[in-house]
Amino acid sequence: MLKSNFTKKHLLKLLMENPDELISSKELALQTRISRQAIWKAVESLRSEGINIEAIPQKGYRLCSGKVESFSPSLISANIPEVCPWGVDITLLNTVGSTQAYAKDFARKDCPDGTVFISTMQETGRGRRDRKWFSPPGGLYMSIVTRPRIAPSSLQLISLASALALRQALLETTSLSFDLKWPNDLLWKEKKLAGILSEASMEPDRIHFAVIGMGINVNIPESSMPSHLLSRSVSLQMILGREVDLTLLASQIIYSLFTEISLLESDDHEQLVRKYASCCTTLDREVEIHSDEGIEKGLAIDISSRGELVVKFPDMLKTYAAADVIHAPLCY
Numbered sequence: 219m220l221k222s223n224f225t226k227k228h229l230l231k232l233l234m235e236n237p238d239e240l241i242s243s244k245e246l247a248l249q250t251r252i253s254r255q256a257i258w259k260a261v262e263s264l265r266s267e268g269i270n271i272e273a274i275p276q277k278g279y280r281l282c283s284g285k286v287e288s289f290s291p292s293l294i295s296a297n298i299p300e301v302c303p304w305g306v307d308i309t310l311l312n313t314v315g316s317t318q319a320y321a322k323d324f325a326r327k328d329c330p331d332g333t334v335f336i337s338t339m340q341e342t343g344r345g346r347r348d349r350k351w352f353s354p355p356g357g358l359y360m361s362i363v364t365r366p367r368i369a370p371s372s373l374q375l376i377s378l379a380s381a382l383a384l385r386q387a388l389l390e391t392t393s394l395s396f397d398l399k400w401p402n403d404l405l406w407k408e409k410k411l412a413g414i415l416s417e418a419s420m421e422p423d424r425i426h427f428a429v430i431g432m433g434i435n436v437n438i439p440e441s442s443m444p445s446h447l448l449s450r451s452v453s454l455q456m457i458l459g460r461e462v463d464l465t466l467l468a469s470q471i472i473y474s475l476f477t478e479i480s481l482l483e484s485d486d487h488e489q490l491v492r493k494y495a496s497c498c499t500t501l502d503r504e505v506e507i508h509s510d511e512g513i514e515k516g517l518a519i520d521i522s523s524r525g526e527l528v529v530k531f532p533d534m535l536k537t538y539a540a541a542d543v544i545h546a547p548l549c550y
Contacts, residue, residue, distance in 0.1 A: 302472065
């Protein structure tokens with residue numbers, strides 16, 4: 219397990235801003251407002267994350283040149299823009315049953331807003347309705363604890379905001395534009411790239427916390443994808459023919475999610491719903507709805523102001539806050 223913190227983030231940013239330049243421990247201590255002994259401890263901790271920092275006695279420290287290959291929580295944190303307060307506290311696990319279950323335990327213990335938990339693989343990853351989520355090495359599995367200042371009646375909008383955030387982060391890091399499938403799947407040519415699971419603890423008048431879990435097929439080669447999933451799933455590596463920098467992707471996701479949740483907290487729900495609807499390929503097509511009421515077929519026509527899917531049937535309109543949606547095949 220590796221963890222980031224404010225001191226390591228601040229120290230690493232200073233070194234990243236001056237690559238290959240020696241910075242004295244005195245100057246670093248002044249900038250970070252901690253002792254030289256604390257600087258030394260932070261450097262040693264950063265080295266344990268695989269970050270190559272050189273220490274020269276009596277002269278100082280420098281970040282060695284070249285791309286940092288390590289998937290490091292402090293490096294993720296240091297790459298998040300300063301305007302975003304999230305991602306100071308990031309825990310990186312080699313493996314875990316489920317980042318979602320792990321994060322909820324800490325959320326109940328009052329961990330700060332924007333605390334992040336990431337794993338390089340999951341043993342019991344899950345999606346909506348407790349379905350198993352294939353979580354091999356090479357994917358990005360993360361859960362973020364949020365304490366949104368919104369009414370419980372708007373809880374569904376967190377799923378939409380999360381999907382928009384992930385879509386934007388992928389656009390920024392890969393230049394690829396993905397489709398959204400209601401409520402929060404990301405598709406590439408009708409194949410699933412990522413899924414999002416949002417869970418909350420709340421009372422009738424307030425949300426105590428929401429944990430947003432994301433499972434993204436990133437650096438998973440086609441040879442590692444089970445045959446029964448190949449017809450409906452895809453990874454970034456399969457699309458691009460190369461690996462994607464997990465550190466930069468994770469940093470961008472945290473920043474984009476903070477941006478979208480902040481918009482949601484500003485009560486500009488109409489703008490968020492419009493943005494979501496503009497890239498939601500569930501709309502204007504025949505769908506099969508699987509809900510507690512059974513299986514129904516209709517035409518998806520709109521997203522309500524509360525994030526529900528509006529479906530037209532021959533004799534009525536119905537809205538769904540939670541359901542599985544199967545798209546009818548597209549005709550080309």
